[in-house]
Structures are given as structure tokens and as C-alpha cells.
Amino acid sequence: MKKYLLKDLVPLSKPSFRIDYEKEVNPTQLEAVSIQDGPVLVIAGAGSGKTRALVYRLARLVETGVPPANILLLTFTRKAAQEMLRRAGIMIGSQCERIQGGTFHSVANTFLRKYAHLIGYEPGFTILDRADSEDVINLLRTQLMLNEKQRRFPRKNTISQMFSKANNLMEPLSQVIEREYFHFYNDLKDLLNLQNLYKRYKGLNQLMDYDDLLLNFKTLLEDHLEARADISQQFRYIMVDEYQDTNLPQSEIVRLMAFKHNNVMVVGDDSQSIYSFRGANFRNIMEFPNQFPETRIIKLEENYRSTQPILNVANTIIENAREKYTKNLFTRKIKGPFPIVLAAENENYQSRFIAQKVLELREEGVPLNDIAILCRAAFHTFDLEIELGRCNIPYVKYGGFKFVETAHVKDVLAHLRIINNPRDSMSWNRILMLIEKIGPRTSRNIIEWMFNNHNPLNLSNYPKKGKFTDGIIRLHELTVSIAKNGLTVTDQIGLICRYYEPILKNKYDDYPKRIKDLEHLQVITGRYQQLERFLSDVVLEPPNESISGVLPSPSDDERLVLSTIHSAKGLEWNTVFIIWALEGKFPSNYAFNSDEEMEEERRLMYVAATRAKENLFITYPINIYDQLSGYVLSKPSRFIEELSSELVESWNLMENRENQIFNY
DNA sequence: ATAGTGGTAGTTTTT
DNA sequence: CTACCACTAT
Numbered sequence: 001m002k003k004y005l006l007k008d009l010v011p012l013s014k015p016s017f018r019i020d021y022e023k024e025v026n027p028t029q030l031e032a033v034s035i036q037d038g039p040v041l042v043i044a045g046a047g048s049g050k051t052r053a054l055v056y057r058l059a060r061l062v063e064t065g066v067p068p069a070n071i072l073l074l075t076f077t078r079k080a081a082q083e084m085l086r087r088a089g090i091m092i093g094s095q096c097e098r099i100q101g102g103t104f105h106s107v108a109n110t111f112l113r114k115y116a117h118l119i120g121y122e123p124g125f126t127i128l129d130r131a132d133s134e135d136v137i138n139l140l141r142t143q144l145m146l147n148e149k150q151r152r153f154p155r156k157n158t159i160s161q162m163f164s165k166a167n168n169l170m171e172p173l174s175q176v177i178e179r180e181y182f183h184f185y186n187d188l189k190d191l192l193n194l195q196n197l198y199k200r201y202k203g204l205n206q207l208m209d210y211d212d213l214l215l216n217f218k219t220l221l222e223d224h225l226e227a228r229a230d231i232s233q234q235f236r237y238i239m240v241d242e243y244q245d246t247n248l249p250q251s252e253i254v255r256l257m258a259f260k261h262n263n264v265m266v267v268g269d270d271s272q273s274i275y276s277f278r279g280a281n282f283r284n285i286m287e288f289p290n291q292f293p294e295t296r297i298i299k300l301e302e303n304y305r306s307t308q309p310i311l312n313v314a315n316t317i318i319e320n321a322r323e324k325y326t327k328n329l330f331t332r333k334i335k336g337p338f339p340i341v342l343a344a345e346n347e348n349y350q351s352r353f354i355a356q357k358v359l360e361l362r363e364e365g366v367p368l369n370d371i372a373i374l375c376r377a378a379f380h381t382f383d384l385e386i387e388l389g390r391c392n393i394p395y396v397k398y399g400g401f402k403f404v405e406t407a408h409v410k411d412v413l414a415h416l417r418i419i420n421n422p423r424d425s426m427s428w429n430r431i432l433m434l435i436e437k438i439g440p441r442t443s444r445n446i447i448e449w450m451f452n453n454h455n456p457l458n459l460s461n462y463p464k465k466g467k468f469t470d471g472i473i474r475l476h477e478l479t480v481s482i483a484k485n486g487l488t489v490t491d492q493i494g495l496i497c498r499y500y501e502p503i504l505k506n507k508y509d510d511y512p513k514r515i516k517d518l519e520h521l522q523v524i525t526g527r528y529q530q531l532e533r534f535l536s537d538v539v540l541e542p543p544n545e546s547i548s549g550v551l552p553s554p555s556d557d558e559r560l561v562l563s564t565i566h567s568a569k570g571l572e573w574n575t576v577f578i579i580w581a582l583e584g585k586f587p588s589n590y591a592f593n594s595d596e597e598m599e600e601e602r603r604l605m606y607v608a609a610t611r612a613k614e615n616l617f618i619t620y621p622i623n624i625y626d627q628l629s630g631y632v633l634s635k636p637s638r639f640i641e642e643l644s645s646e647l648v649e650s651w652n653l654m655e656n657r658e659n660q661i662f663n664y
Numbered sequence: 665a666t667a668g669t670g671g672t673a674g675t676t677t678t679t
Numbered sequence: 680c681t682a683c684c685a686c687t688a689t
Contacts, residue, residue, distance in 0.1 A: 076679085105679050130678085138682095155682075210679050277677065377676045379680095399677080401680090437689095439667045467689095540679070566677045588676060604677085 017063050019091055021056060029053045032265070032298045033060055039258075039292035040265040041243075041285070045329045046314070046610035047305025047572065050267050051084060054239060057265065058088040058099065061237055068098035072235040072257075076242045078102045078541045080570060100235070104250050105210060106540050108217035112208070113532075115227045119220055124532060125206040126421045127539045131405060133209040134160045136426050140197045142440070146190055154184050154191075163195055167211035168247045168279025206423045214249040221256035232260040242569070243268030243288070247279035255291055262292055271318050271325040274566060274604050276596065282603075303329040303610075305572050307336025310616050312647050314609040317639050321602055322595065329610075339609075339616035341581075341640055342651040349653050350621045351387035354577055357617065358393060358560060361575055368394065370574040372561040374608045376586035380579060381562050388560065399564030404542045408504055408514045409521055413538060415496045419483050420531050425451065434503050435471035442468060474499070489525040489534050497522070565608045576612035578605070581637040582620040605639040618648075 021030055029049055032042050033056045044050030054073075062068055075081040081101030089096035100107070109127065116123040128136065138156040146153050154162070162181055166173045173195055177185055184191070202208065208216060221228045238258055240246065243266035246254075258264045266288055273282030289295040303311060311329050318325060344350040358371055375381050378400020388395055403409060411434060414427040421427075425447045432443040446462055459476040462469075478499045482492045497518050504518075505511045528534040561573065580586050587601035609616060622634050635641075640648075 103679065157682090213679085275678075278679075379675075407681095437667065441666055542679095564677065590676065600677095 017060070019056070019059060019063065021060065025049070025052060025056055026302065028298060028300055028302075029056070032300075033057045035265075035296060036061070036064065037261075037263055039262050039288070039295040041288050041295050041297045042265065042267040042300065043285070043297065043326055044267050044269055044300040045303060045327050046269060046272060046607070047303040048300035048329070049302075049304050050241075050269075050300060051570070053300065054241060054267060055084050055087045055091075057239070058084065058096065059092045062088070062092055062096060062099075066237060068095050069100070070234065070236040071099045072107070072238045073099060073101035074104055074107065074238070074240045074254075075101065076103065076245065076569065078106060080241065103540065104246070104253060105213050106536075108213040108253070109536050109540060111227070111231060112213065112217055112220065115220055115224065118224050118227060119216055120203070121208075121216075122206050122421070124421050125208055126417050126424045126427070127213065127536055128202075128207050128209040128426070129405070129539045130160065130210070131410070132207075132426060135430070136201060136207070137163075137194070137198055139426070139429065140194060140201060144190070144194060144197070146194070153187060154181070158184075159191065159194065162191065163198065164211055165279065166195075167215060168249065170248050204423070205425050206421050207426065211249075214253065218249050218252050218256065221253065228256060228259065231257055236261055236263055238264045240264070240266040241268075242272075244270050244273040244282050244285045245275040245278075245280045246284065247275075247281070248284070249279075251284055251287070251291065258292075262294070264292060271321070271327075271603055272569070272607050272610075274569070274600060274607055276600050299327055301327045301329060303331040305613055306331060306610060307333045307614060309336050309338045309647070310609065310612050310614075313339050313616065313643060314606055316643055316647060317602060317609060318606045320639075320642055322599055337615055338649045339612075339618065339647070340651055341636075341643070341648045342617060342619045342653060343636070344619060344621045344653045345623070347383050347621045347624065348387070349655075350579060350619050351384040353619065353653055354384060354579070354617075355387045355391045355393060357577075359391065361615070366574050368558045368560045371577075372563055372568065372571075372573040372575070372611065373577045373579060374563055374565050374568055374611065375579050376565060376588055376604070378564050380585065384562070384579070393560055394558070395560040395562050397562040399567035402542050403517055403520070404538050406514075406517065408500075408508070409517060411503075412493065412496050412500055412518060412521065413535070415478070415482070415500070416489075416492060416531060417535060418479065419492070420535055423451075431475065434500075435468055435475060437467040438471065442466070446472070489528045489531050490522055492531070493518075493522045493525055565604050568611055569607065572611050572613055574613050575615040575617070576608070577617045577619060578608045579619050580621070581605075581618045581640050582622075582624065583635040583637055585620075586637055587639070602639060605637070 021033055025033055026049070029052065032040065032053045042050065042053065044053070058071065058073065061071055073081050073084060075084070078101070085096050085099055085101055088099070112119075112121070113123045113125075116125065134156045137159050141153070141156065141159070158181070162173065162176055165180065166176045169176065173192060174188060177188055177191065202212065221231065235257060238254065240254060245268070254264060254266070266285075268285050270282040270285050273280060289297065306314070308331055311331055315329060342353065344353055354373060358368070361371060362368060373381065373384065378397075381397065385395070385397070404413070411430065414430040417424050417427040418431070428447050428450070429443050432438050432446055433440070445464070446459070449462060450459065459479065460473050462472055478495065482495050501515065504514055508514055525534055586605070587598060591597040591601045618640055620636050620640070624634070
């Protein structure tokens, strides 16, 4: 008798997917992708396809029937979130856009406005960026007359860093000062006083700084069960990218948001932790399984990005770390050019080398936007930018000063802020001081008068007259005209600019450039219907490009990338140049105080090196006089000195009449 | 008393 | 390029 084999039943519970996950991701990635419930920790080395894993998991969750609105994706920038959602959307169709995504700060902002009343705030509160909060601190410091003392009181940005460190580590200020700012320990009393005053000021004026967004959100979740339950139910699946760079308040927020279900997947790489100045600690990632007991841990170690010679360099850099990390990268791309280390005589030679090499690479077919110049600090590229300008090489710069941080843009924004939040006396102060004959004293008098007895927006009644009276009346007319209903944000900015332009021309010699910036700002507002949304976004998700990149034709998309290493996180290029690999620059002078900081510099170098796919150039100028330390810097970065000659090729720069570069 | 100005020194990394 | 201080002008 013939036997006929009956196949196993296809289990009903196994849904059929449109995407063939087995084919699209490797077995380890698949494991991460297909876990649906419970806490998961993915340790993902550089270039190991962690974004891919996240994107496929998003798609898979949606395919199994999880409503997109119930998924939250927390990333470092909104751009990263949007990119992942876009990719997931392409695979499975449109509904992915309903997945919520963004930074901790932007999610906190959304819910703090929704539940503002629960923690004693109005939904229209103003968010302070770093410069704003420094301004407030400065104002209060002057009022306490702390800067008139004989002894040296810390500067405003130092104070703000102290406060922020205390918030992000959730430690008392005294402890932070004792450990990291011991030389100011004598001022502890005044600093504590100032800290209290600062808190009170923010409460009275409906202000929150970056840290408040996190801490107030955490408090909201802790103290208000109904809010916590709402939020936890809404986000039944939470994913967090770059988990090694989250700090204590952030990990608490994750824990609280997930309290109903514990469906949390975090992805990170302990050897890429580069934000300890913001309170992040790479050991936190190891704490995750303690916070969520049933955690499954998955390690992604195969690198799909770089060639073996580049990985050899990267692995060596990280192997020399004091503390051992959890993995070692390998790749199947065995062959590739050796990374090149190049010493230049001075900074300008370094710049000229890069410009020339970039043009050569372009000739060979590498598009400009597949080449990046990475630096430790944004100002390290100043000389290079001049050289690129001379050679007509278009570029974008990421990191460093942003255009929303420039004085003229802040001035205009301050006028908008008082419409949205009339109690924001920091912005009032800023715009009043722009009026002629109004300085700190008069500004303070006016603000006190406004808040004590009168409607803040009715400025023109200010009883005291002076040379400034005309100016006050004009400001009042402006506030009335922009507060009218039915105006778009763009209209409002237009009115402000008309009022502000004469002031601007008076204040700056380079006003034509600044007027262009303001026009650019007006264009950006075209996307916004709500003033409040615009004001939050400007602080939380500012256009990442620095000033210099904004102006030259943005339509031209083939541009060389200049970026700080911090801003290069998560990105990759065919060719990467790491510049200023010099003791004192990279590692930075500031890192010589402690081992921990030096180790972070090392991880920074690791991050930089692992951005490269094919070509890696590490360059440094020698014999540079550093005004800051008073030393001549001439030692190549320790991270480069450690690399043996089998790992890298050394080049020397020589000049001949044609300025050609020869292999040494 | 308060506003405005000019000179000098110090400049990391980001939400 | 900005912060801070000292000085001058009103």
C-alpha cells in the first residue's frame, strides 16, 4: 500500500507575514525582531544592523496586528525616528506614520502640556534652551549681587552645568560640587540659594528647562496614577534606541511608562557611550536586566558596514580601554585599503590635504555626501571651512552653533514667546532691553510693574516716562497686532521682523546676513499652524545644521559633511576623515582631569572610526601653539600612537611647486 | 543712577 | 564670537 504523507498542521496562531523576515535579517537579528512581549535588551555593536533590526521589528509588530498608535519609538533625534518610521512604512504600507516617535524631551513635552494642571503648570509653558536658562541664572545672580564680591564666583555657564549635572544624576547639588567643582565649594551656600531662586523663578514664569522636561515628566508619572496608567496603556510597546546614552531620569521614565506591560525593547552599545557629561553612564545599560527581571539579552556582533582593516583599528582602540566591553566586531568584508594616519606641518596643511583628497575621491566616483570630516569640537573645522570655500567644495556642517541660537533669531523668538506665555519675564526682559534707553534696571522695573498690578500685555500704560516711552508704545502696538486672532505664525514673524529690523541694523554691522537668517526662519514657520508647537520645536528639534550650512543653496544635495562626532552618531560614510587627532585637542584638554573622561574620549574615537565603510583617514597637525594651555601641542593622539604599523599606513605631507602630496 | 561702549580674555560634546 | 569688566556719557 502506498503511503501518503500528511504535512504538519500549519499552526493557526502563526500569522503569515508579507515580509520574509528570515530572508531579510540574520538569525540573531531575527530573534530580536520576533520577540513580541516582555523586556528585551539588544547589545548592538557599531554597524551591526541595529537600525535594521528596529525597523523590521516595528514592521512585524504592525503586521501582527498591533495598532501603530500603541507603539512608541524613543530615539536621540526626531530625524532618526522619522527615518525608521519611513523605512518601516515602505515595507508594510502607510499606517506606520501613526507610530509615535521622538526624543525623550519631545515626548515629555507632549504629555506635560496635556497634564500640565496636575503639576501646577499651564499648558502654554515656555521651554528654555541652554542659553535661555543661562540668561535666567545670570539675571538672578546679578540680583543676588553675587558677581560683585571680591572672590571669583563661577560663571553662568559653569553654574548651569552644575545644576544640570545634579538633575541628570539625580544627586544633591552639594554632592556634585564636592566631587567635580571642589574649587567652588566655598560658594556652596550661595549656589544653593541661587538654585532655589532659579526653581522658583521658573515656576512663577511658567518656564521649564531641558532637565525640567524630564524631571517633571518623571514626577507626573510617579505621582499621578491616572496619567501613568493612561500613558502606559497607550504605549503598549516601547522601543528605545541608543540606550547607552540615557541617564537616570530617562531610564526611570521608561520603567514608569512600561509599568502595565513591561514590553520594552532597548537597543544600545556600551562601547559607544559618549554622553556622560549629560549624566549618561554606560553601566546603565547593564542595569536594564535588573530593572526588568525577565529580560532577554541579544548580542549583534557581525558588522555590515566597515572593512576588516578599519575594524582592526576600531577594535584596537576599544581593546585598550580600561574597562572591557561586551563584544568584539567581525565582518565578512575582508579586503580594503588600510586606514591612513597623516601628520601635517600645521593646521592649514591639514586643511589643504583634506580639500585635495576630497576632490581626488570625487574624481574616483565617491559622491561628496558620502564623505565626512569628523571633529571633536565644532570650532576645529574653522580653518578647513575657509579652505573648502576657496576650493568651491559645498558642505553642510552638523553640530556646534545652531542658527536658532544666534542673538537675532532669539530676539525675534522672544517676541513670539510672550504671546504664547505672557508670564515669561525672561523673554520680556530680552525684548525690553532691545529698546533704546532701557537697560537692566528699567527693564526690571517695567516687568515688576506689569506683573504686580496690571495685565502684562498692556504696556503702554507704564506710568514712569522717559526717553524710552516711545519705544514702549511701539512695542505695545506690536504685541497687540501679533496677538490678533487668525494670524499664521508666518504672519506674526513678518510683523515682528518689520518692527525688529531697525533695531537689528542699529545693533549689527553684518545685518544683511542676519536679515537673511530671519527670512529663513519665516520660511520654516510655514509648516506650522500652532504657535505653541513651533516654539517647542525650535527648542527641542532645531534644524541641526549650523549657520554656515543654512545659507549656501540648500537645493544642492551633493555636499561634503562636516560634523562633530557627537552629531555623527548612528551615521556612516564611504570615507571618513578624523581631524585634529592631537593630544590636547582629541583627547580634549578637559579630559586630562579624570580617567573616566579620558575613557570617554577613547569611546569617542571608537565611534568616529566605526563610521567609515571603505576609507579612513586620521590627520593631525604638529607643533600647534595652544593658547588655552600655553603649550605647544606636538604629540599625536594617544589613541593613534597605540596603533601598530601593521594596522595603519603612515603618510607624511610634502610640498612641491605643484603642492602635490607624495606617499612617504 | 543707569545706559551704552570698548577692550580683553576665554571658547567641548547636546536635548 | 561671546562674556565680562571698566569706563564714559547722559
